[in-house]
Amino acid sequence: MEQKEDCNDWEQPLLKKETDVAAEMAGQQLALKPIKPVGLSWRGVSLSIPLKGKKNKGKTKEILHQVSGTAPAGRVTAIMGPTGSGKSSLLNALAGRVSFIKGATLEGELSVNGMPVEYGVVRRLCAYVVQDDVLYSFLTVQETLTLATHFYLPSALSEQEKATYVRDVINALGLAKARNTIIGDGQVRGVSGGERKRVSVGVELISNPSLLFLDEPTSGLDSFQAQSVMSAMGSLAQSGRTVVAAIHQPRSSIFDLLDMLVLVSEGRIIYAGSRRGLILRLPGMVLPPSVLPQ
Ligand SMILES: Nc1ncnc2c1ncn2[C@@H]1O[C@H](COP(=O)(O)OP(=O)(O)OP(=O)(O)O)[C@@H](O)[C@H]1O
Ligand SMILES: [Mg+2]
Numbered sequence: 001m002e003q004k005e006d007c008n009d010w011e012q013p014l015l016k017k018e019t020d021v022a023a024e025m026a027g028q029q030l031a032l033k034p035i036k037p038v039g040l041s042w043r044g045v046s047l048s049i050p051l052k053g054k055k056n057k058g059k060t061k062e063i064l065h066q067v068s069g070t071a072p073a074g075r076v077t078a079i080m081g082p083t084g085s086g087k088s089s090l091l092n093a094l095a096g097r098v099s100f101i102k103g104a105t106l107e108g109e110l111s112v113n114g115m116p117v118e119y120g121v122v123r124r125l126c127a128y129v130v131q132d133d134v135l136y137s138f139l140t141v142q143e144t145l146t147l148a149t150h151f152y153l154p155s156a157l158s159e160q161e162k163a164t165y166v167r168d169v170i171n172a173l174g175l176a177k178a179r180n181t182i183i184g185d186g187q188v189r190g191v192s193g194g195e196r197k198r199v200s201v202g203v204e205l206i207s208n209p210s211l212l213f214l215d216e217p218t219s220g221l222d223s224f225q226a227q228s229v230m231s232a233m234g235s236l237a238q239s240g241r242t243v244v245a246a247i248h249q250p251r252s253s254i255f256d257l258l259d260m261l262v263l264v265s266e267g268r269i270i271y272a273g274s275r276r277g278l279i280l281r282l283p284g285m286v287l288p289p290s291v292l293p294q
Helices: 018-027 087-094 119-125 141-152 159-172 193-205 223-238 275-281
Strands: 040-050 060-071 076-080 105-112 115-117 126-129 211-215 242-246 260-265 268-274
Touching: 040 087, 060 076, 060 087, 060 105, 060 260, 076 087, 076 223, 087 105, 087 211, 087 242, 087 260, 105 119, 115 119, 119 126, 126 193, 141 159, 141 193, 159 193, 159 223, 193 211, 193 223, 211 223, 223 242, 260 275, 268 275
Parallel strands: 060 268, 076 242, 076 260, 126 211, 211 242
Antiparallel strands: 040 060, 040 105, 105 115, 260 268
16 A cells, blocks of 8 residues: 655645646746766776685676666656666766775776866766765754755855755755655654655765766555655756666656666666667567556
């Protein structure tokens, strides 16, 4: 059974349809500051990691092998594949986070808007939403985002200007109703799972990045919450941002929200291109009408 979005708001109908969520999100006016569109493309990305243990001295494991693809500006690009296929590794490689792994070697070319760049350049341009977010449970949504302004925005900005950023992010992510709800935890009820994920995205959006990476933004959420998160990502893409998400087994209604797909298996590319292009490539595949992506 679908869960109610916010247990603190008893005025809402108990079951809200997914189409309502999509419509709500589509109606959001993104008041965030204009951003510079960033189209990302990569070619021949290979990642190897040294194996641990004395027996394996000098040996490496190839996690990604010659992976290529594109993530255009203003589109949601999904990296999909079975568990252990290399989705997070590819996301980390593209976001310039592989340097955190000792002894890792990363090869391949990255381009931003058609210009070849170093991996570190993308790291400076992007925001990265990790799978297991860390938020203070006793702060409200508004307080959480206000705290982020102190970390991410120049101290020269006035409190008034910072408050405007917070308001814009809250509106952009459809969090207005949860503005004064605490984040909560296992002991104290707070925002819903989908709202919590959107707050994590909001913290990263405070710096107004052009490029947003998300690792499994929908995992652990029920279908309603997962839809609300991905609808918000669609709205962010419509405002010109580039959204790249590693996503595991999306349901068909979420699959329909994706523009570009990068399918990986055992670190190798199976398909990189538009969602429609994939469906055209699989003409023989017969699915029940209720799950057939449109
Ligand atoms: N730092 C590391 N050291 C050793 N092996 C690693 C490291 N990071 C990833 N791997 C291995 O690389 C492979 C790909 O891992 P990755 O986390 O990218 O997969 P994934 O597709 O994101 O999986 P999941 O859906 O479970 O999150 C796995 O076999 C994993 O064990
Ligand atoms: Mg992963």
